[in-house]
Amino acid sequence: MADLTTDFLGIKSPNPFWLASAPPTDKEYNVRRAFDAGWGGVVWKTLGEEGPPVVNVNGPRYGVIYGADRRVLGINNIELITDRDLYTNLAEIKRVKADYPDRAMIVSIMVPCEEEAWKAILPLVEDTGADGIELNFGCPHGMSERGMGAAVGQVPEYIEMVTRWCKKYYSKPVIVKLTPNITDVRQPAAAARRGGADAVSLINTINSITSVNLDSMSPEPSIDGKGTHGGYCGPAVKPIAMSMVSEIARYDETKGMPISGIGGVTTWRDAAEFITLGCGNVQVCTAVMTYGFKIVEEMISGLSQWMDEKGHTSIADFMGAAVPNTTDWQYLNLNYIAKAVINQDDCISCGRCYAACEDTSHQAIAMSEDRTFTVIDEECVACNLCVDVCPVEDCITMSALAPGTTDPRTGKVVQKEYANWMTHPNNPAATAAE
Amino acid sequence: MNTPFTPGIAAERLAAAELQENFTDLHAPLNRHEAMVAADRCYFCHDAPCVTACPTDIDIPLFIRQIATGTPEAAATTIFDMNILGGMCARVCPTEDLCEQACVRELAEGKPVEIGRLQRFATDTVMDKGVMPFKRADLTGKKIAVVGAGPAGLSCAHRLAMLGNDVIVYDAQPKAGGLNEYGIAAYKTTEDFAAREVDWLVSIGGIEIQTGMALGSELKVDDLVSCFAAVFLSVGLGGVNALSVEGDNKSGVDDAVSFIHNLRQASDLATLPVGRNVVVIGGGMTAVDAAVQSKLLGAQQVTIAYRRGRDAMSASRYEQDLAASFGVNLLFNVQPKAIYGNGSVAEIELEYTSSDSGKLTGTGETIRIPADQVFRAIGQTLTDDGGLNLDGRKIAVTGAGRTSHDLVWAGGDCASGGDDLTVTAVAEGRDAAIDIHNTLNGGI
Numbered sequence: 001m002a003d004l005t006t007d008f009l010g011i012k013s014p015n016p017f018w019l020a021s022a023p024p025t026d027k028e029y030n031v032r033r034a035f036d037a038g039w040g041g042v043v044w045k046t047l048g049e050e051g052p053p054v055v056n057v058n059g060p061r062y063g064v065i066y067g068a069d070r071r072v073l074g075i076n077n078i079e080l081i082t083d084r085d086l087y088t089n090l091a092e093i094k095r096v097k098a099d100y101p102d103r104a105m106i107v108s109i110m111v112p113c114e115e116e117a118w119k120a121i122l123p124l125v126e127d128t129g130a131d132g133i134e135l136n137f138g139c140p141h142g143m144s145e146r147g148m149g150a151a152v153g154q155v156p157e158y159i160e161m162v163t164r165w166c167k168k169y170y171s172k173p174v175i176v177k178l179t180p181n182i183t184d185v186r187q188p189a190a191a192a193r194r195g196g197a198d199a200v201s202l203i204n205t206i207n208s209i210t211s212v213n214l215d216s217m218s219p220e221p222s223i224d225g226k227g228t229h230g231g232y233c234g235p236a237v238k239p240i241a242m243s244m245v246s247e248i249a250r251y252d253e254t255k256g257m258p259i260s261g262i263g264g265v266t267t268w269r270d271a272a273e274f275i276t277l278g279c280g281n282v283q284v285c286t287a288v289m290t291y292g293f294k295i296v297e298e299m300i301s302g303l304s305q306w307m308d309e310k311g312h313t314s315i316a317d318f319m320g321a322a323v324p325n326t327t328d329w330q331y332l333n334l335n336y337i338a339k340a341v342i343n344q345d346d347c348i349s350c351g352r353c354y355a356a357c358e359d360t361s362h363q364a365i366a367m368s369e370d371r372t373f374t375v376i377d378e379e380c381v382a383c384n385l386c387v388d389v390c391p392v393e394d395c396i397t398m399s400a401l402a403p404g405t406t407d408p409r410t411g412k413v414v415q416k417e418y419a420n421w422m423t424h425p426n427n428p429a430a431t432a433a434e
Numbered sequence: 435m436n437t438p439f440t441p442g443i444a445a446e447r448l449a450a451a452e453l454q455e456n457f458t459d460l461h462a463p464l465n466r467h468e469a470m471v472a473a474d475r476c477y478f479c480h481d482a483p484c485v486t487a488c489p490t491d492i493d494i495p496l497f498i499r500q501i502a503t504g505t506p507e508a509a510a511t512t513i514f515d516m517n518i519l520g521g522m523c524a525r526v527c528p529t530e531d532l533c534e535q536a537c538v539r540e541l542a543e544g545k546p547v548e549i550g551r552l553q554r555f556a557t558d559t560v561m562d563k564g565v566m567p568f569k570r571a572d573l574t575g576k577k578i579a580v581v582g583a584g585p586a587g588l589s590c591a592h593r594l595a596m597l598g599n600d601v602i603v604y605d606a607q608p609k610a611g612g613l614n615e616y617g618i619a620a621y622k623t624t625e626d627f628a629a630r631e632v633d634w635l636v637s638i639g640g641i642e643i644q645t646g647m648a649l650g651s652e653l654k655v656d657d658l659v660s661c662f663a664a665v666f667l668s669v670g671l672g673g674v675n676a677l678s679v680e681g682d683n684k685s686g687v688d689d690a691v692s693f694i695h696n697l698r699q700a701s702d703l704a705t706l707p708v709g710r711n712v713v714v715i716g717g718g719m720t721a722v723d724a725a726v727q728s729k730l731l732g733a734q735q736v737t738i739a740y741r742r743g744r745d746a747m748s749a750s751r752y753e754q755d756l757a758a759s760f761g762v763n764l765l766f767n768v769q770p771k772a773i774y775g776n777g778s779v780a781e782i783e784l785e786y787t788s789s790d791s792g793k794l795t796g797t798g799e800t801i802r803i804p805a806d807q808v809f810r811a812i813g814q815t816l817t818d819d820g821g822l823n824l825d826g827r828k829i830a831v832t833g834a835g836r837t838s839h840d841l842v843w844a845g846g847d848c849a850s851g852g853d854d855l856t857v858t859a860v861a862e863g864r865d866a867a868i869d870i871h872n873t874l875n876g877g878i
Binding site: 069071267298301392 | 466474495499503507508512
C-alpha cells in the first residue's frame with residue numbers, strides 16, 4: 001500500500017486528508033471522533049477574539065442544491081465563526097493535540113484588522129501546541145460586514161499586513177485562506193506571500209443564494225421570512241476551486257508556494273486532482289457534512305490503490321504533475337484536429353447527442369429512420385458536447401485525425417507541427433514565423 | 435429424444451441448447467456501467483442497517499462507495515476482509531431476507547440497493563484477476579485440523595492461515611467446497627465457480643486440502659486432537675430425514691440433496707433423469723432448488739408440497755416467487771400420507787393440515803397427485819457427533835464455536851445456533867479461527 005504520509009510545511013500527517021475549518025471541527029468531541037475515524041489533520045473552526053462570542057441565527061443555517069436522486073451537490077451556509085468561548089476552544093485544542101501528536105492540528109483565526117488583536121490571540125494559540133494557524137480571510141457573510149473575513153481577503157494590502165503581524169507574533173507555519181469572491185485570485189495569493197505566509201489554502205466559500213421559496217418569496221435558508229447570501233461549497237464548486245489553485249500554481253509571483261486545496265473534495269479522485277494541480281494536501285467539509293467522517297476510509301483506500309497502480313510511492317511523486325499541462329488558451333495546439341466517433345454497439349439510441357448537436361452546436365450528427373446516430377465529419381468541430389451529454393460512458397469518443405490526412409470539414413491537410421493562436425494568420429497580433 | 439411428456443423418469447427431456455439456456459446465470463453479472471448506476475443509489479447510511487443484517491458484518495456502504503469511486507478492487511478487499519467467500523455469498527445469499535431487506539431504500543421505495551449484485555461485481559473484479567488481497571502474518575508454527583471443506587471450514591482455514599497458522603482441511607467428498615460445490619442450485623454458481631473459489635482461497639498459502647477423509651471413518655476426533663494444536667469441525671449435516679410414510683421405500687423416492695449433488699457434478703445435463711411429474715416434500719431452499727432444477731431439466735409438472743402455510747416456509751418469498759415463475763406449483767398445508775405405485779412411485783397422497791398454536795394435525799381430507807419422482811427435502815441430520823456434547827441434534831457450541839472439548843471448535847450447519855446459511859457458516863468459521871488463534875497463541 002502506498003505511503004500517504006504528508007509533509008506540509010513541515011507538519012506531518014498520516015494522509016493528505018484534513019478537515020476544513022467549519023462546523024465539523026468546532027469542538028473536541030467532533031475532532032477526536034474525526035481523528036479516530038482516520039482523518040490526517042484538522043483545521044479547527046475559526047476562533048475570534050476574547051470576549052462575548054459571536055452569535056448565530058437560531059433558524060436554518062444551510063441551503064442546498066440537489067442533483068438527481070436528491071444527491072447533495074452544493075450547500076451554502078450562513079453560520080459564523082465559532083460561537084463558543086475562546087478559552088474553552090483553546091483548552092480543547094491543547095488536549096486533543098496532546099492526545100493525537102501524529103495528526104495535523106491547525107487553528108483558524110479571525111480577529112479585527114488591528115495589530116493588537118492579533119498580538120493578543122497568537123500567543124494563546126501558540127500555547128496550545130497546535131502545528132500552525134490558518135487566517136480566515138474568506139468568510140463571506142456576517143463577519144465581512146464587520147471588517148473581517150472576506151473584507152480582508154478582498155484587499156491584498158490588508159492580507160499582506162495581517163500576515164506580517166502573524167509571522168511576527170507566531171513562530172509556526174501561517175496559512176492564508178483565500179476567498180474566491182474576487183476577480184483575480186493571484187493578487188491576494190501574491191500579497192500573502194509578500195507578507196511571509198508559508199502557504200495559502202483555497203477556496204473559501206462562494207457568495208450564493210441556493211434557492212428562493214416561491215410561496216414566501218424569501219431566499220433560502222429563510223429566517224423568519226428573510227434570507228441572505230451564504231457561502232457556497234461542495235462538489236458544485238470544485239471546478240472553480242481547481243481553476244483558482246492552478247492559477248496560483250502557475251503565476252510567477254506565487255508558483256512554488258505550498259497550497260492546501262479546498263472546494264468540493266468528495267472522493268479520493270477529487271483529492272488526487274487537486275494534488276496534481278499543485279496542492280500539498282486537501283481540506284474537506286461538505287462531504288463529511290453529507291456522509292459523515294467515515295468517508296475518509298474510501299479516500300485513503302482509493303488514493304492508495306491509485307498510487308500503487310501508477311507506481312507513485314509518495315504524495316510528492318505526483319504533486320503538481322498537471323501544472324505544466326495547464327496553460328493559457330492562446331498556447332493550445334490549433335493543429336490538433338479531432339472528430340467525434342459514436343460506437344454503435346454501445347449506443348442506446350436516446351438521441352441526446354443529436355438534440356445537443358442539431359439544436360445547439362454544428363448539426364454534425366445524422367439521425368436515420370431507425371434511430372441510428374452517426375457523425376458527419378464534414379460538420380464536426382470536435383466540440384465534445386455529444387460526449388458530455390451521452391449517458392453511456394465511452395460510447396462517444398474523440399478521435400484525433402492523423403497528420404497528413406485531410407479534415408473533411410475544412411478540406412485542409414492536418415499538419416503535424418504544433419501551432420497556436422500566437423502565430424495564426426487570423427490573429428492581427430500574430431508574430432510572423434518567417 | 436424424450437420430451438417433458440415422456441412418462442416415468444427419463445433423461446434428455448429437453449434439447450441441449452435449451453438445457454444450456456436454462457442453467458445459465460440466474461442473475462447476470464452487472465457490467466461496469468450498471469454497477470456504477472446501482473452503486474450511486476446507496477445513501478452511505480450511518481451505522482447502516484444492511485451491515486447489521488449481514489451475518490458477516492461486511493461494511494456494505496464503504497464497499498459500495500469504493501465501487502462508486504472507481505475502485506472495485508478496494509471494495510473487494512473490504513468484503514473479503516470480513517467474508518472470504520464473499521464471491522459465493524454474492525451469488526447465493528438470500529439478500530432479500532438480509533442486507534437488501536434492511537436497506538433503507540427498500541423501506542422508502544420497495545427497491546433496495548442491489549447489494550448482492552454489487553458485491554459480485556467487486557469480488558469478480560478481483561477473483562477474475564486471480565489476486566489474493568491478503569498476506570499471511572508471521573508463522574506461528576501451529577497446525578490446525580479443519581474437518582469439512584464447506585463454507586465454515588474454508589472460512590476458518592483461510593483466517594487461520596492469514597493469522598500465520600498452518601491448516602489441513604479434510605473433506606469426505608472428492609472435491610472441496612461442501613454445499614457450495616454439491617448442494618446449491620447450478621444456476622446460482624455457474625462456470626465451476628465453487629471450485630475456482632476454493633483454488634483462489636487456498637492461494638494465500640498454508641492450507642492443505644485432503645479429500646476422501648470422513649469423520650467417523652478415516653478421521654476420529656481423539657486422533658486429531660493428539661496430532662494437531664486444535665480442531666475445527668465443520669462437517670455439515672450429512673444425513674437426510676426420512677419421510678416415514680407408507681411407500682417411501684419405492685423406487686423414485688429420492689433425497690433432494692442427492693439429486694442436486696448429481697446435477698452439480700454432471701458433465702452433461704442431458705444425461706440426468708428426471709420425472710415427468712415431480713413432487714418435492716419440504717419448504718426450505720433445498721426444496722426450491724430441487725423443484726426449480728427439475729423443471730429446468732424438463733419435468734412437465736413440479737410441485738412443492740409443504741406442511742405449513744406460506745409464511746412458515748423457510749425459503750424466502752423471493753425464492754417462492756422464483757419457483758413459481760419457472761412454473762413450479764406451490765402447495766401449502768399438506769403433508770405426505772402415502773406413496774403409491776407398483777414398485778416405482780406413481781402417485782402421492784397428501785393430507786391437508788391445520789395448525790393449532792403451532793401444533794400440526796391432519797384434517798383427514800386428502801388429495802392425490804401423479805408423481806413419478808418424489809424428493810425428500812425435510813431437513814438433514816448430523817451423521818457423526820465426534821463424541822461431543824450435543825444441543826438438540828447438533829454439536830453444542832458456546833461463544834465463537836467452543837465445544838465441550840477444550841481443543842475442538844465447531845461451526846456451520848453441524849453446530850448449534852445460527853441459521854443454516856452459507857454466510858452464517860462463513861462468519862462462524864472466521865470467528866472460530868480468531869478464537870483458536872488467540873487461544874493457541876496467547877492473544878486476547
